[in-house]
Amino acid sequence: MRDRRNSLHKRPGAGKIDGNKSFEDLLRKTRKSTSSVNSYRERSLKIHGLICAKCGREFTHKNRHLLTVHHKDGNYRNNPSDGSNWENLCVYCHEDEHSRGLFGDYLGDEK
Numbered sequence: 001m002r003d004r005r006n007s008l009h010k011r012p013g014a015g016k017i018d019g020n021k022s023f024e025d026l027l028r029k030t031r032k033s034t035s036s037v038n039s040y041r042e043r044s045l046k047i048h049g050l051i052c053a054k055c056g057r058e059f060t061h062k063n064r065h066l067l068t069v070h071h072k073d074g075n076y077r078n079n080p081s082d083g084s085n086w087e088n089l090c091v092y093c094h095e096d097e098h099s100r101g102l103f104g105d106y107l108g109d110e111k
């Protein structure tokens with residue numbers, strides 16, 4: 001006996017609807033996440049000030065885009081409103097911070 005139940009039933013309409021839905025979902029999520037990123041960044045800058053926590057370089061509204069928010073525990077979804085997980089780092093220190101974290105295990109003697 002032939003079992004035809006395994007043969008694929010392709011419905012031309014179904015895939016399209018699903019695709020539209022997920023695309024809309026994605027768009028909504030993207031918008032949400034960007035706005036939340038912007039809001040925690042603004043909060044962190046307000047709480048900690050326009051200054052790099054590492055090198056102490058100060059920033060103004062003109063070059064504030066060089067100041068980024070680092071998550072101390074590395075979890076970008078952990079955003080307590082009191083700013084305890086945030087650290088304002090300039091892009092240079094931020095890169096340094098992450099490269100240290102990544103290579104820390106490999107270059108154990110270099111601190």
Ligand SMILES: [Zn+2]
Binds near residue numbers: 052053054055090092
């Ligand atoms: Zn810095």
Ligand SMILES: [Zn+2]
Binds near residue numbers: 069070094097098
């Ligand atoms: Zn970071």
